Amino acid sequence: MxxxxxxxxxxxxxxxxxxxxxxxxxxxxxxxxxxxxxxxxxxxxxxxxxxxxxxxxxxxxxxxxxxxxxxxxxxxxxxxxxxxxGEAQPLRRETTTHLPLRGGSSPVLWTLGRYTCLRQCDDGRLQFTTPAQAGPAALRRGLREFYEAQARADIARWMPAYLAGLPRTPSRVRLKVMSSQWGSLAPDGTLTLDLALVLGAPSAFEYVLVHELCHLIHADHSRAFWREVEARCPDWRDARDYFRDHGRRLKGDLHALLTG
Known part of the structure; x- marks a missing residue:
């Protein structure tokens, strides 16, 4: 029983x-x-x-x-x-002619090679090299690695200018696909940024970096926190408006490209 x-x-x-x-x-x-x-x-x-x-x-x-x-x-x-x-489209060798990057749309040149690699040429075009047998998963992996490398290059270029005056530096910087937020700062000092930021305007990306760095000074969103943001990024309101107007499209584009 x-x-x-x-x-x-x-x-x-x-x-x-x-x-x-x-x-x-x-x-x-x-x-x-x-x-x-x-x-x-x-x-x-x-x-x-x-x-x-x-x-x-x-x-x-x-x-x-x-x-x-x-x-x-x-x-x-x-x-x-x-x-x-926006009309987000998946990544396809046959149909993808442009890819979003830093607020623009970069032309894509598809070429055959021994391994999958995406790089930016001197003229701004993106050269996507893949083996003939490369499947969708390999293409998406190559695109994600490219976006992560481009985002880290931007962060490395911007961050040194903002480290002075901070009580500490971030313990590490992570890039991930985030569903709603654009960035976060963990108690252990890990700074997480949405990978979709590299698709949008660089000024908006830089603002999110500044925003999260200022949380090393103030963990809340008090007036004192916003004074720190204002001192480092006087145009932060323009960036906020940019995300209001284009944020959903950026996240939608990245999701379509990386999930197919």
Whole structure:
């Protein structure tokens, strides 16, 4: 006979989250993929757009019909949000002709070689060398390594000018793909920056670096903290506006390029 604890544990187990992809046709004729998620924690139907794409969240009791109706009713809003994020495209040897870098769009020259390597030429073009048999994963790995090298070069060029007056230096600098933040500073002094920063305007990237370095002085966002930021980056408000206008697109572009 099953024990009481086993009976209770099986009866109270939470339903798992269910995911599937559906398509919706926008007014301009485009078919857009939407991730439909049935989440036991959800209390209402919700449509959202992030750098990962469109997502329709359904509570357990919501029917698929009501979810489809909600999606159709909000097609205009969905189209506007997708336009704000930009038409992010995956990395493909056959179709990728330009890559975002430092606030611009650099032409890509594809060449065959023994190993995968991406470098910037003197004329600003990007030369992407790959073996003929290189698959999507190898291309994405080469692109990520290139972006990380470019970002570290920018950080190394900027950081020395800001170290004077800091109580300590960062213990290390990490670059990673961040979903919402642009940077963070851990208690141990590890400075983490979003890799998408190298896709945008250098002045905005430099501001995020300054912002996180100032947290070595003040861990909060007090007036004293912002005075330190202002002293080092007087145009920080312009950078903040830049992220408000272009931040979603930068994150969306990086996600599409590195996940395919």
């Amino acid at each position: 099953p024990s009481l604890s086993r009976l209770l544990s099986s009866s109270t187990k939470s339903p798992s989250i269910q995911r599937e992809t559906v398509r919706v046709r926008l007014d301009d004729g485009r078919d857009v993929e939407v991730l439909r998620v049935r989440d036991p924690r959800a209390r209402r139907i919700r449509l959202s757009v992030s750098e990962r794409g469109a997502r329709l969240t359904l509570p357990l009791r919501a029917s698929l019909v009501s979810g489809e109706a909600f999606l159709r009713e909000h097609r205009d809003w969905l189209a506007a949000q997708l336009a704000e994020h």
